[in-house]
Amino acid sequence: MKYYNLKDKFEAVDFKTATIKSQGKDKGLFFPENIPQFEEDFITNLSQYSDQEIAYRCMKDFVGDEIPSEVLQTIVDETVNFEIPLKKINDTISVLELFHGPTLAFKDIGARFMSRCLSYFLKDQNKKVTVLVATSGDTGGAVAHGFYDLPGIEVVILYPKNRVSHVQEKQLTALGKNIFALEVNGSFDDCQNLVKQAFSDEEINNRLFLTSANSINIARWLPQQIYYLLALKQWQSIEQKAPVICVPSGNFGNICAGLLAHFRGLPAEHFIAACNSNDIIPEYLQTKNFKPKEALPTLSNAMDVGNPSNFVRILELFGHQFDSFKNKVSAYSTDDTDTMNTIKEVYKKYNYILDPHTAVAFASLKQYLEENPDKKGFILGTAHPVKFPEAVEKAIHLEIDIPEALNDLMTKEKKTVEINPDFEELRRFLLHQN
Numbered sequence: 001m002k003y004y005n006l007k008d009k010f011e012a013v014d015f016k017t018a019t020i021k022s023q024g025k026d027k028g029l030f031f032p033e034n035i036p037q038f039e040e041d042f043i044t045n046l047s048q049y050s051d052q053e054i055a056y057r058c059m060k061d062f063v064g065d066e067i068p069s070e071v072l073q074t075i076v077d078e079t080v081n082f083e084i085p086l087k088k089i090n091d092t093i094s095v096l097e098l099f100h101g102p103t104l105a106f107k108d109i110g111a112r113f114m115s116r117c118l119s120y121f122l123k124d125q126n127k128k129v130t131v132l133v134a135t136s137g138d139t140g141g142a143v144a145h146g147f148y149d150l151p152g153i154e155v156v157i158l159y160p161k162n163r164v165s166h167v168q169e170k171q172l173t174a175l176g177k178n179i180f181a182l183e184v185n186g187s188f189d190d191c192q193n194l195v196k197q198a199f200s201d202e203e204i205n206n207r208l209f210l211t212s213a214n215s216i217n218i219a220r221w222l223p224q225q226i227y228y229l230l231a232l233k234q235w236q237s238i239e240q241k242a243p244v245i246c247v248p249s250g251n252f253g254n255i256c257a258g259l260l261a262h263f264r265g266l267p268a269e270h271f272i273a274a275c276n277s278n279d280i281i282p283e284y285l286q287t288k289n290f291k292p293k294e295a296l297p298t299l300s301n302a303m304d305v306g307n308p309s310n311f312v313r314i315l316e317l318f319g320h321q322f323d324s325f326k327n328k329v330s331a332y333s334t335d336d337t338d339t340m341n342t343i344k345e346v347y348k349k350y351n352y353i354l355d356p357h358t359a360v361a362f363a364s365l366k367q368y369l370e371e372n373p374d375k376k377g378f379i380l381g382t383a384h385p386v387k388f389p390e391a392v393e394k395a396i397h398l399e400i401d402i403p404e405a406l407n408d409l410m411t412k413e414k415k416t417v418e419i420n421p422d423f424e425e426l427r428r429f430l431l432h433q434n
């Protein structure tokens, strides 16, 4: 499989190069040159396959022979090594719980897959690689955990000061060893811009071997298709009709992976992009105008994105046809008040505790199903409620226990370097550090 640069279709690279380089010329995102189809037999009989077999089949076409089969199988076994249950919340809405991995966030899957691919590709080189990543909350933790203590890899995480939760911050800043955290006096978009600038800075790239672990990297983006297959495997045993799939969205990597799986043959009645007050895509669907904005801070901070990077991939997938996009995808925006009310209501009515991100998804799917009463669907549960105790406890007046896996981390000390959203400061850190 080759991947072409969305900004320059003549630049086409293999899986290895796209994984290592992350972006192409002109900061363009890579995109697969064809959409490999699932065998119909595979899709209709998912329950006959183990989760790991499904994951392997999902990824094999994208990796090709660049990673030997047995190594790829080990990578997916290590990636999908926790449960991903689909649970019914009520009669029409189920939730795919993606938060039982090591950092209690769905990003664990992409981060674990990518870190292992990168390790494999780098094992014969004695060059040190710096993984540079901007996070609005959860990416950093998943990446830090996925790359922790891997030889030859150093991780530098940029996160917006005071805009991540306490648990998230510990996951970013307390591991130590090869993980470095930069606390940026700004927003997630500032962090993302700094990272993008670093990638196009000649001096930095001469001195360091930089790569990214944001969902712009195909090795993080593509394995997210696995969620949708594992959801469908469970969906098929409880429902006849294809599901409406609702994805809490920020940078739009996750929903884009779901759409890719759909284009490969995964049945889905409809997709919903659930946004918080950062409503760039809901607005786009109404006005046909894609207008990036300053990111607004919200309770669902991992979705505080004012210029969703993966949107260009979605457009590409739909062949830049606005109408076919609009036929398949709806988008809603839910503000913090409605998010809190949703957490409250769902707990009271169904005894289920939502984190703020998943709550945004619930609110959107509920609204869609009210407008389309004959349908059913599921939401992607992207984070464990314990990661956002302030909001959740305020909504339901119930203290949530911190899972044992986190206890150890919570007692460790936060270590960060504070910088302003000024590229010179990042540059100094990177060059000085090395």
Ligand SMILES: *Cc1c(COP(=O)(O)O)cnc(C)c1O
Residues within 6 Å of the ligand: 105, 106, 107, 137, 138, 139, 215, 248, 249, 250, 251, 252, 253, 254, 255, 302, 303, 357, 382, 383
């Ligand atoms: C990253 C994240 C999202 C948004 O995913 P995108 O792929 O950026 O759209 C949603 N919820 C949580 C908890 C996240 O960490």
